[in-house]
Amino acid sequence: MKFPKNKKIYCAKCKKHTPHKCSIYKKGKDSMMAHGKRRLERKKVGYGSFPKPIQHNQCKVNKKTTPLYKCAECGHVQVGKAQRLKKFEILNK
Known part of the structure; x- marks a missing residue:
């Protein structure tokens, strides 16, 4: 799916429609001190x-991709709706 690089959407912090820059959410580094990891x-x-069974057969073809929108005026980042996509493409317009 093609996403525009800049999109004019509502910013909750500015309380008005402002241009936002689109990017992809990426998972951070796992904490070694998390309870499940310990x-x-x-x-x-x-x-x-x-100790746990390892799943080898993958039933789903694609993963959920979450877009992030960063306000150009105040820098507030909001999370878009996650969608199952094979290809996430940001257009340079």
């Missing part, structure tokens, strides 16, 4: 195989 590391210690 629990998995504790399970993996010692003799034995991986």
Whole structure:
């Protein structure tokens, strides 16, 4: 799907329609101190195989892509609606 690089949408901080720059949301680095990560590391210690079943067959073809819109005036970032897309293309207009 093609997304425009700049789009004029409503900014909740400015309380008016302003130009926004579009980009893709990317996941941050995982925290090593998260409770689930600590629990998995504790399970993996010692003799034995991986404690949870590893899923090999992928049933879904594509992943959800979330657009981010950054206001050109105040810099406020708002999250757009996530969609299942094979291709996320930002047009240079």
